[in-house]
Amino acid sequence: MxxxxxxxxxxxxxxxxxxxxxxxxxxxxxxxxxxxxxxxxxxxxxxxxxxxxxxxxxxxxxxxxxxxxVPVGVAGPLAVHGEYAKSSYYLPLATTEGALVASVNRGCSLITRAGGADVRIMRDGMTRAPVFAARDIIHAREIVTWVEEHVSEIREAAESTTSHGKLFDIVPYVAGTSVFLRMEFDTKDAMGMNMVTIASAKVGELVERETGARLVALSGNMCTDKKPAAINVVKGRGKTVVAGVKLSDDLIATLLKTDAETLAAVNYRKNLVGSARAASLGFNAQAANVVAAVFIACGQDAAHVVEGSTCITTVEKMDGGAYVAVTLPSLPVGTVGGGTGLATQRECLELLGVHGGGTPAGANARTFAEIVAAGVLAGELSLLGALAAQHLARAHQELGRG
Structure with a gap:
């Protein structure tokens, strides 16, 4: 020694x-x-x-x-009615923030008593966008034209690097003499950043050889990875997931101690108007809290919380209650690779029944994404309810966060 x-x-x-x-x-x-x-x-x-x-x-x-x-608690059971997640789950949450697990747990109880959360994945694709330098804007237009006319050749080059990834979209963007190729891949059960980076390198070689463009960087920040970006909100990155639940007036009164009209008003003025006035890219109450806690527990890349935070929460008053939904445009998750193989993180994924590769390929990652979205919905319901009932400060004080 x-x-x-x-x-x-x-x-x-x-x-x-x-x-x-x-x-x-x-x-x-x-x-x-x-x-x-x-x-x-x-x-x-x-x-x-x-x-x-x-x-x-x-x-x-x-x-x-x-x-x-990091202490790990569980919230649940949480009933989920997804295309992939079709069960009741205990959600592992790794956090040092007192009251968070209790808050999500209350939301889980509300969702489960309401019959469960409906969840759907709207889009599924991991992106990488290398940036090339053109000689001038005429050359930039020529590069774009070549890309648009040789998509199948580009796809073949990209997919030659992986037995799992599939290139299904490529969109060029130009700024002066900079040409960005935003490529989107189906990465199955992997979150896929390593996969798409290696595939993009192969594409870069092809584009350089055929067009005379100069590859400047494998990531040109049009991806956009680990930064708040409107392109991810609009076009999506990773899984784009929506979760919703209809709450009766009785459940809102009994569990949230408020009413549908007040719940909708808090969401409108806080999550929608307040976020717009602040020019926020997230229109939600605490989505990042739940995303971060699940990501840390389950071996995800914690830096992707910034993308998960761009959630949009909506509350619509209707006859007999309210319909509450969360839309997560950019949720990069995986059940193989990265930190998912570490023992404690693997156990948390096994708790949800999603560790490793799914059958068919991609099913486990999509199941996991649906569970996370339902968990975010639970967190939003609980915090909105606490705000609507003026209980937030009291809850923080009672649970050691005053």
Missing amino acids: DDYLERIRSGSLKLYALEKELGADEAVRVRREYIESESGADLAALGSFTIPIDQAVRKNIENMIGAVQ
């Missing part, structure tokens, strides 16, 4: 190279002890975890020193 620490201090052994000489567990321990000695911090808690780390250091992280543990 001391020998390795001394070699790191002398610079003859790099922190990132420890796994080349030691097993994963030992490498993580040595690296953590070195950081402790350099910083003076006690990192014992970071070193106490249950996930097997061989896979983590191979696929998920570099320079690992331990693991941060």
Whole structure:
């Protein structure tokens, strides 16, 4: 141990190279002890975890020193009537925000007592948009024309890199001499960012060779990945999912302690008018809360919460109650790859019955997306109800968030 620490201090052994000489567990321990000695911090808690780390250091992280543990609670049962999710689920939520699980749990109870949430996936496609440099705007138009006339050739090149991904749409965009090709793929049960990036590289080679365009970057930010963007709200990215439920006046009064008219008014003035006045790309009460908690629990890319936050919540008063719906234009999720193989995250996916590849391919990821949308609906119902009944501050105070 001391020998390795001394070699790191002398610079003859790099922190990132420890796994080349030691097993994963030992490498993580040595690296953590070195950081402790350099910083003076006690990192014992970071070193106490249950996930097997061989896979983590191979696929998920570099320079690992331990693991941060996030409390996981469950909300439910949540009845879902989707095209893929057709059961009652307990939703795992990883969070340190007191009252969140209780809030979602109340929404789950309301949805289940109302007969369950109807959920449908409207679009399913992961995007990547490389950017090319043209010589001038005439050349830019020529590149676009070539792309439009050779879609089948582009598709063949893209799909030669993957046994699962299918290119089903490609839309060119031009800004001066910059040409963006926004490609959309069916990535089955994978979230698919690695898949579409590799496929896009192959397409880039083809476009360069055939048009004289210069590939500047595999991602030109027209995708748009991990940033709030109107193109994702309008065209969608990942799964575009809608979930809705009809609530009777009796349920609204009994569980939310308010009425349909007040519920609709709060949604209109807060989620719609307030968000518009703020120029927000999200028209919702707390969608990101639920998306983040499920994503962390289930091994999703947490940075995609920014896309999940662009949810639109609607409340329509009708005879005998109200119809409440959430629309998530951009929900990138997967049940294979990324963090889904880590032990604790895998268990959370198994709790929902969606870990791994589905039958047919893509079914598990779509089931998962429908469950997440229903969970977001539960969170919206509960928070809107708390606001309508003027209970929000009291709930935060009682659950340690005052």
